[in-house]
Amino acid sequence: MDLSDTKKAIESIIFISDQPVTVDKLTLAFPDIDRSQIRKCLKELVSDWEELNRGFFLAEIAGGFQFRTDPKHSEDISNYNKKIKKFRLSRAALEVIAIIAYKQPVTRVEIESIRGVDSSGVINVLLERRVIEIKGRKEVIGKPFLYGTTTEFMEIFGLKSLNDLPTLKELDEISQNLEPSITPIADE
Amino acid sequence: MTDLNKEPEQIQNPEPCLVKVQLFEGPLDLLLHLIKKNEVDIYDIPIAKITEQYIEYLELMKVLNLQFAGEYLVIAAELSLVKSKMLLPKPVMEEEEEDPRAELVRRLIEYQIYKDAATDLIGKDVLGRDVFKREYIETSAEHGEEVELVPVDLWALIEAFREFYQRRSYLWAEEITYEAESVTIDEKIEYVLELLKTKQQFKFEELFNDCSSRLDLVITFLALLELARTDNVDVVQDSPDSPILIAYSGENQIGSF
Numbered sequence: 001m002d003l004s005d006t007k008k009a010i011e012s013i014i015f016i017s018d019q020p021v022t023v024d025k026l027t028l029a030f031p032d033i034d035r036s037q038i039r040k041c042l043k044e045l046v047s048d049w050e051e052l053n054r055g056f057f058l059a060e061i062a063g064g065f066q067f068r069t070d071p072k073h074s075e076d077i078s079n080y081n082k083k084i085k086k087f088r089l090s091r092a093a094l095e096v097i098a099i100i101a102y103k104q105p106v107t108r109v110e111i112e113s114i115r116g117v118d119s120s121g122v123i124n125v126l127l128e129r130r131v132i133e134i135k136g137r138k139e140v141i142g143k144p145f146l147y148g149t150t151t152e153f154m155e156i157f158g159l160k161s162l163n164d165l166p167t168l169k170e171l172d173e174i175s176q177n178l179e180p181s182i183t184p185i186a187d188e
Numbered sequence: 189m190t191d192l193n194k195e196p197e198q199i200q201n202p203e204p205c206l207v208k209v210q211l212f213e214g215p216l217d218l219l220l221h222l223i224k225k226n227e228v229d230i231y232d233i234p235i236a237k238i239t240e241q242y243i244e245y246l247e248l249m250k251v252l253n254l255q256f257a258g259e260y261l262v263i264a265a266e267l268s269l270v271k272s273k274m275l276l277p278k279p280v281m282e283e284e285e286e287d288p289r290a291e292l293v294r295r296l297i298e299y300q301i302y303k304d305a306a307t308d309l310i311g312k313d314v315l316g317r318d319v320f321k322r323e324y325i326e327t328s329a330e331h332g333e334e335v336e337l338v339p340v341d342l343w344a345l346i347e348a349f350r351e352f353y354q355r356r357s358y359l360w361a362e363e364i365t366y367e368a369e370s371v372t373i374d375e376k377i378e379y380v381l382e383l384l385k386t387k388q389q390f391k392f393e394e395l396f397n398d399c400s401s402r403l404d405l406v407i408t409f410l411a412l413l414e415l416a417r418t419d420n421v422d423v424v425q426d427s428p429d430s431p432i433l434i435a436y437s438g439e440n441q442i443g444s445f
Contacts, residue, residue, distance in 0.1 A: 018322050019429075059319075071318040087316030092213050094306040102305060114299055117214030117259045127355075134357060145357075156315045166308040168301055 006033055007041040014045075020064025020155065062154035063161055087156070096122045097131060101153065101165055105135040105146035123147065131156065215263035216299045218245060223296070230296065233289055235274055239267040266292065340423045340432050345416075348392055348432050349409050356396075356405070371404055376411035384421065384436040392423075392432035 013029065014021045026038050042065055049058040049067075056069045069077060078086070089097070096119050099111050112119050126132045127147075135148040149162070159165060212218040222241050228234055246260060273288035287293075313319045340348075383390060395412060399405045412434065415421045422435045 016322070066321055068315075068319045068321050071313045074318045074320070077320050087314050089310070091306070094310055095213060095302060098302045098306040098309055101309070102302070114295075114302060115214055116216035116263065116295070116299065117257060130355075134354060155321075157309050157312050158315065158319065166305070166312075169304050 003037060003041065006030060006037070007044060010038065010041050011045055014058065014065050014067060017066070020061045020066040020151075022064040025064075059158065060160045061158060062151045066155075068158075090122075092119070092122050093126060096126060097149070097153070100126075100132050100147050101149050101162070102168060104148035105138075106148075107138050107144040107146055109144060111147075214257070215260045216296060217303075218242065218260070219263065219292075220296055220300060220303075230293060233293065235267065235271045235289060239264075239271050242267060338424060338426070340425055342413075345392075345413075345423055345432065352393060352396065353405060371407050373407055373411050373414060376408050377415060380408075380411055380415055380434070381420070384434070389433055389435040392434060395434060 009030070010021075010026060013026070023035065023038055023042070026042075027033075027035055030038065046058045046060065046065070049056075054070075055073060056067050059066055059068045061068075092115075095115055096111055099114055100106055103110065108120060108123060111123070123132070127134070130150055130152045132147050132153065133150050135146045137143040138146050153159075154161070154164075212221065219238070219242065222238050222245075223230055223233060226234070226237065226241075228238075243264060246264065270288045270292060315321060380395065383395075396405055396408055399408055412421070412423075416423050419437055422437045423432060424435060425432050
């Protein structure tokens with residue numbers, strides 16, 4: 001099989017997959033083909049689809065590759081397919097996800113001390129939805145669970161890897177946002 | 189005490205309710221709101237004024253008959269403590285004393301950092317809202333005959349169970365149960381066979397739907413292993429990534445236990 005055929009084969013595997021297809025899995029499917037060749041195919045496929053400028057594109061997600069639709073068409077897609085589960089998360093859930101994503105592995109108590117409120121309900125909902133998972137236990141009294149994010153988390157937010165998370169705002173930036181836009185009202 | 193931070197999902201309602209939009213996610217959220225509303229410097233919070241407004245807000249919640257969490261009172265107490273420290277004349281110390289507000293400010297800023305991070309995340313192209321991918325289409329159940337099913341080996345089965353067990357483990361994180369009556373493997377075997385009579389085939393995970401405790405889960409799994417060993421059930425899947433299925437093997441050995 002020459003490389004252009006391999007490329008097409010890889011493309012079709014990604015096309016039928018409901019999960020991001022990783023280089024590791026592809027090397028299992030093509031034992032005779034060099035890993036670097038597979039990577040080359042993938043790289044070419046990504047740029048091919050980008051150049052074609054079609055209704056969907058090949059995205060690098062959670063360490064793998066996945067066809068995704070252009071965000072431009074989200075409304076049309078939801079109108080067409082009413083059965084599609086709409087993505088919904090409460091603000092509290094998002095806060096917990098953000099804390100876990102950046103501080104993982106992290107315990108419930110650590111999450112709650114940042115948010116200032118009980119978060120066990122939210123954590124259970126996120127576990128159920130598989131956005132987060134238990135990564136282990138912390139070696140402290142009571143051995144609390146340590147939580148971290150899942151591959152599904154990266155899929156939901158379209159991240160290549162955890163390094164792809166947006167950088168946290170710096171302290172200065174935060175206090176600037178909080179700073180008064182006009183002169184503070186004299187107090188006391 | 190029930191709280192107003194309670195997740196809508198937690199009340200076993202999959203649809204988030206919109207009523208709570210204007211409410212605060214917690215005491216720190218409320219404090220940040222007050223600081224922004226008053227347009228004051230976070231490093232120089234007019235503590236008396238903010239405390240007063242904070243308590244007013246709690247009063248309002250009471251009037252509106254909204255229940256609020258104990259955490260709100262904890263912060264109210266903290267605010268009062270900081271306020272009183274600010275009022276006390278500073279003893280002459282050699283070392284510079286830390287601003288009594290410093291700890292609170294540190295917490296507020298840290299919380300704000302993650303609130304912003306949450307906003308950044310949801311601002312991305314979110315799957316199921318902005319972008320879509322291929323949906324998993326279940327074919328094996330409907331077209332069982334067309335698909336070549338492969339038997340699952342013992343280790344794959346144990347691995348599946350281990351994963352499932354871990355995923356469920358939060359359910360009994362704080363579980364303290366008294367097992368008044370324990371389930372036996374025989375009972376579970378009958379239960380599984382009963383399930384197969386009506387369904388013929390079901391997913392591995394469905395097997396544990398009724399399990400309420402760790403012990404229950406393990407015994408159910410042992411029952412499955414026994415059934416597989418005696419060839420009463422087939423444990424199969426379409427491909428190494430697809431869900432494991434439990435199917436009636438067709439060999440009528442039911443009742444040999």
